[in-house]
C-alpha cells in the first residue's frame with residue numbers, strides 16, 4: 001500500500017494575519033498522525049517546511065523561497081508515485097505545492113485542479129486590495145502575476161484554464177473575476193452550489209477535469225466551509241459549504257489513482273478554541289484517504305471520539 005506523505009508548510013507570509021503559520025505544528029502536536037493511522041490510513045509526516053530567517057519583511061521573497069522548497073518536496077513525492085497531503089499555512093502555499101506536483105508530472109500529460117474556496121485567490125499584485133499573496137496563488141498557477149512566483153518548478157503556466165474549477169466562491173473582487181472569466185476558468189459560485197446541491201456541482205466539476213487530464217489535485221481552503229463548522233480561519237465568509245455534504249463526496253475519491261494530492265490551507269489554531277476546525281481537518285483527510293470500515297455516520301462519530309479523547 002502506498003504511504004501518504006504529509007508536508008507541513010509553517011508559513012503565514014501570504015496573509016495579513018500570519019498566525020496560520022502555527023497550523024501544521026498544532027495539528028502534529030495533537031497527534032494527527034497517530035489518529036489517522038488508527039483509522040487505517042498509511043501516513044507519514046514527511047517534513048514541515050519553515051520560512052527562512054532574514055527575509056527583511058519581504059513577503060514575495062519569503063513566499064518564493066518557501067515555494068521553491070515546497071515544490072521540490074512535493075515534486076519528489078509525486079515522482080515516486082505517492083499521494084501527498086499539504087497542510088498550510090496560508091493559501092499561498094498552493095504556488096509551491098502545485099508548481100512542484102505539475103512540473104514533475106508534465107510528461108504524463110495535463111493535470112487538473114479543483115479549488116474549493118470562499119475566495120478566488122486570482123489577483124495580480126496590481127489588482128489586489130490587500131497586497132496579501134494568499135489572494136493571488138491561483139493566478140500564479142495559471143501563469144499570471146509576479147514572475148518570481150509564476151516560474152517556480154518550470155517557466156510555463158502550471159494549469160490550462162479549462163482544467164481548473166473553483167467551488168464555493170462567495171467573496172471576490174471584480175478584477176480577479178474578470179481575469180478568470182477572460183481565461184475561461186469555470187467557477188461554481190456558492191449560490192449555484194446552494195441551488196443545485198453540492199453533489200451535483202462536485203460531480204460536474206470532476207467530470208470536466210477528468211475528461212481532459214491524466215490526474216488532478218484538490219486545493220481546499222478551509223474558509224470554503226461554513227465558519228460555524230470551520231471557525232479557525234483567517235478570512236471567514238458566512239454562508240459556506242456544509243461539512244456533512246462535503247465529506248461524503250470526498251469519500252468518493254478514496255483509492256482514485258488519478259488523485260495526485262490534497263492541500264488544506266488557512267488553519268489558524270489560535271482561533272480554534274473548541275478544536276472544531278482541527279477535528280474537521282482530520283475528518284476531511286480520513287474521508288479522502290481512509291478505508292471505510294463502518295457506515296458513514298458511525299465512522300465519523302468514532303473519528304471525533306478518538307480525536308477528542
Ligand SMILES: NC(=[NH2+])NCCC[C@H](N)C(=O)O
Pocket residue numbers: 091092119121123128129130131132134135136171172173221223234235266
Ligand atoms: N486565501 C485567502 N484567504 N484569500 C483571501 C483573499 C481576500 C481578498 N480577495 C484579497 O485579495 O485580499
